[in-house]
Amino acid sequence: MRLSLDLAASVFPRLQQALQTEARVQLELFWLRDPRRHAVLELRMQGHWPVQCQRCMETMDLVVDESVRLHLLQAEADVARLDENEDYVVLDEQGELDLPEVVEDELLLCLPLVAKHEHCDEAMPLVSAEAPVVEEKKRPFAGLADLRNALQRDQDREV
């Protein structure tokens, strides 16, 4: 299921309060099942939001183009089924999702902590708080199995 929306930012009170000016939000929502059959909500958020540059105090155009995948969990404990880097929301007792609330939370995350023009930012570069963490899955015994198979093949050949 897919839903496309083009909304005024004022639909979201907390976002409106942060922006303090008229803006629009384009949303695309997809409900899907991932390969493990988990229910997932994929949310794409786009917009050009006028925000104030915190260095020169002029208005700047913040280009928002973010996507998130949220696993829809029946209970907090289900988080054990997810990988560490997977996002999720927990449904309420009725198994329902407060969609406007969830979407607004995600929209607020699109706002930078401190908005700055790129050219205004050069003097003092910020270190991204969201540097991707590359984590390799450790399978300590996989190498052993390969080794054993290789040895086995060698032995078979000798026989």
Ligand SMILES: [Zn+2]
């Ligand atoms: Zn600026």
